[in-house]
Amino acid sequence: MGTNRAVFESVAYSARCQDCGGQAQWWGVQVLDGGRLRWDTECSCPVCGSGMAVCGGELPAGLRSRMLAEHGPARLRVGASAPNAVVMRVLRAVLGVGLGEVRDVLSGVLAGTHSGTLPEMELLARRLRAAGIDAAAGRPSLP
Incomplete structure (x- = not known):
């Protein structure tokens, strides 16, 4: 997008x-x-x-x-080589969560299970891209 x-x-x-x-x-x-x-x-x-x-x-x-x-939920996807520290920094800033909670969110993002509304996930993807991370938001494809 x-x-x-x-x-x-x-x-x-x-x-x-x-x-x-x-x-x-x-x-x-x-x-x-x-x-x-x-x-x-x-x-x-x-x-x-x-x-x-x-x-x-x-x-x-x-x-x-x-x-x-x-x-249906939209999912956030990041590139496999995304540095965890940078992703966590962006997630904490956007979501306003603490260090313990952001680790759980990061886990979901890396596993491809972190989801929300399409505007919510696109906001995260845009902020991650601005920080140099390959990120995308979208709905999983139907089989």
Whole structure:
């Protein structure tokens, strides 16, 4: 994926309308744009006709799980010759994890099992490439 190209995944869901309390239709999108992850939502209420858009914020855990279930997890892959210390430094900076936790994440990355949403994995891949590491994000191919 290109370095500056936006990467996104979306999910639709129902939730209470903030104006009338009816069931509103919501759409949320996680976007990697400009080197940052962003969660944007918008809604439309068929009961009262109100609509709203909220830009920015964190992807709620329940909707992240749903997005992963609907789209499937993306995986981060690094080149076999990637220096572990550099990969760990980038992972710690991006994920905000400690030394003990980053070792577990590194293990998953090297085994090809570390996964998340496509925008999350692409953010890691871009940061690793900026540090000189051969890295890619994507979904496993179907057999």
